[in-house]
Structures are given as C-alpha cells and as structure tokens.
Amino acid sequence: METKSQNSLLNRIQVTSGVNVEDLECIICTNLLWKPIACNNCDGLYCSECIKSWLVQSPGNCPQCQNYAERRCSPFVIKQLAKLQFACINQPNGCPEIIGYEALDKHEIECGYKLQQCSGCHSPLLKKELAKHQNNCGSIRLTCSECNVSYFRRDASSHTENTCLREQLRQFRQDSATYKQQQEEMINRLTTQLEQQKVDIQTHEKRIEELSQELKQLPKKYTRK
Ligand SMILES: [Zn+2]
Ligand SMILES: [Zn+2]
Ligand SMILES: [Zn+2]
Ligand SMILES: [Zn+2]
Ligand SMILES: [Zn+2]
Structure with a gap:
C-alpha cells in the first residue's frame, strides 16, 4: 500500500456509497487509509504501517503537528471506510469479487485468483487451479513407497x-x-x-613374581616369628 500503483486501494474502489474518499487518504502515502490510527494532537490520520516507518525515521515527530501522540482512529472514520467496496487485487487474473473494506484483507489472502508457483515446473498458476495442476504436472517428484526412490512423474512408467x-x-x-x-x-x-x-595379566603376574622374590631376599629379622 506504499505507492499509488495500478493496484492501489484508491484505484480499486467500486462503490463509494456517497463517502468523500479524499477525507480518507493517508497524508504519508496519499493512498486510502489502511488500518488507520490517528495523532491525538492534530487529528491527522495515517496508515499504521506508514506512521510506524515514519516514526522510525523521526521519532515523536508527527508529519502534521511535529508532536505525535497516538490514539485510536475515530469510529466515524472507521464507519466511512467500511462503506467502501473494492475490486479484488486479483481482478486482472479474473477474480470477479467486489469486497467491502473490512473483508478485503481476508479475501485477498484466500482468493483463488492469486498467482502461485507450481513446486515442480515453477509455472505461475491461479491458486484455485494449483492442486489440480500439481496432481498431473510431469515435473513433480514422486517417491516410491516400496523402495523410496524418487523420480519425476513423467518418468513414472519407467519405474x-x-x-x-x-x-x-x-x-x-x-x-x-x-x-x-x-x-x-x-x-x-x-x-x-x-x-x-x-x-595386562602377564604384566601383573610378572610383578607378583618379582615381589615375592624380593620378599624372600629380605633379612630374617624383618620377617615375622
Ligand atoms: Zn499510508
Ligand atoms: Zn499530529
Ligand atoms: Zn479475489
Ligand atoms: Zn507444474
Ligand atoms: Zn519402487
């Protein structure tokens, strides 16, 4: 959401329900507010992400009033945003959905028209077609459950x-x-x-032998009576 690209939220608005969209733009990214929060001192509205990275650059410095104090966005603004409806970001891939502001995030995560990559041939495919493709793609590696050897699906007949x-x-x-x-x-x-x-045993035995020889050679007076 950082730039006003082709896919920007503003460009994807389908239904405004009479809301004045210009009042709902983030001062930092100039796009439509996304997960907005506000400055308590000047009522400036910012996307959470935008103000977060702004404050990393200049801590405590509000883009409008130079004295940032965070508060939650007013329920009025939230209500205005909730009235807007958008084309899905995957509309260019064929997604026909028109989605409300609050459901947009969730839809675009789950959207079947998102492009994903086949783990075998790496072709870009629609999410909703990926499983079917991967069940047939010749470049997917299979592993034989009997011998654990792996091979490409296209070579399966030679196994x-x-x-x-x-x-x-x-x-x-x-x-x-x-x-x-x-x-x-x-x-x-x-x-x-x-x-x-x-x-080791031989060494021990030898030592015992030596000791008993020494013992025999001791003067008699040291021996016990
Ligand atoms: Zn922003
Ligand atoms: Zn401010
Ligand atoms: Zn979609
Ligand atoms: Zn494939
Ligand atoms: Zn096998």
Whole structure:
C-alpha cells in the first residue's frame, strides 16, 4: 500500500456509497487509509504501517503537528471506510469479487485468483487451479513407497515392478554388506581388547613374581616369628 500503483486501494474502489474518499487518504502515502490510527494532537490520520516507518525515521515527530501522540482512529472514520467496496487485487487474473473494506484483507489472502508457483515446473498458476495442476504436472517428484526412490512423474512408467524389485534387492544387499562390515569391526575391536587384557595379566603376574622374590631376599629379622 506504499505507492499509488495500478493496484492501489484508491484505484480499486467500486462503490463509494456517497463517502468523500479524499477525507480518507493517508497524508504519508496519499493512498486510502489502511488500518488507520490517528495523532491525538492534530487529528491527522495515517496508515499504521506508514506512521510506524515514519516514526522510525523521526521519532515523536508527527508529519502534521511535529508532536505525535497516538490514539485510536475515530469510529466515524472507521464507519466511512467500511462503506467502501473494492475490486479484488486479483481482478486482472479474473477474480470477479467486489469486497467491502473490512473483508478485503481476508479475501485477498484466500482468493483463488492469486498467482502461485507450481513446486515442480515453477509455472505461475491461479491458486484455485494449483492442486489440480500439481496432481498431473510431469515435473513433480514422486517417491516410491516400496523402495523410496524418487523420480519425476513423467518418468513414472519407467519405474516398473521389475525395476522396483531390483532396487529393493540392491538396497537389501547393501544393507547386508553394511551389517556384515559392522559385525566384523566389532569382532576386531573385541579381539584387540582381549589381547590387551592378556598383556595386562602377564604384566601383573610378572610383578607378583618379582615381589615375592624380593620378599624372600629380605633379612630374617624383618620377617615375622
Ligand atoms: Zn499510508
Ligand atoms: Zn499530529
Ligand atoms: Zn479475489
Ligand atoms: Zn507444474
Ligand atoms: Zn519402487
């Protein structure tokens, strides 16, 4: 809503219901007020977004009175805005809806004439046609529930039962080979540990032998009677 573009709210008004639209323009963006709030000191009306970014640039400074104090927009202004009706922003794509000010936001989020991109071929498509397209688009990736291999939908016919079974066999062989390798690694690890323990035991035994030799060679007077 920041510029007066082709799609601006002002350009899309279809029904004014006698409301004087010029009184409902934002001083900052000069477009129709969107979610307006007001300055309590000068009664200036601004789109919430417009005054928010304005105040980031010059804090506390109202565009009109230089002394900004926020208050809620008067019910009168809200009522005036509510009388206006608009063409949907997606009218150029074929949306026929004429929507009231307060319902506009919600409609344009849900509008079926919004352009979206196919996740496969990236073509722009109307939101309401996207699901149907994506259910048929050849560039969408599919994943086989049997073998977990993924392929483009357009290549689905080459993933035959035969191909799938061969892939499952290949995976099974690979898994078996991995399992076997893990088992071998574990056996090797345990064997190494066992060897180390044997060495430790031998070292201990040797030390015991040495100590008992030393004990025998001690003078008699240190031995107990
Ligand atoms: Zn504005
Ligand atoms: Zn002010
Ligand atoms: Zn629409
Ligand atoms: Zn597609
Ligand atoms: Zn498969």
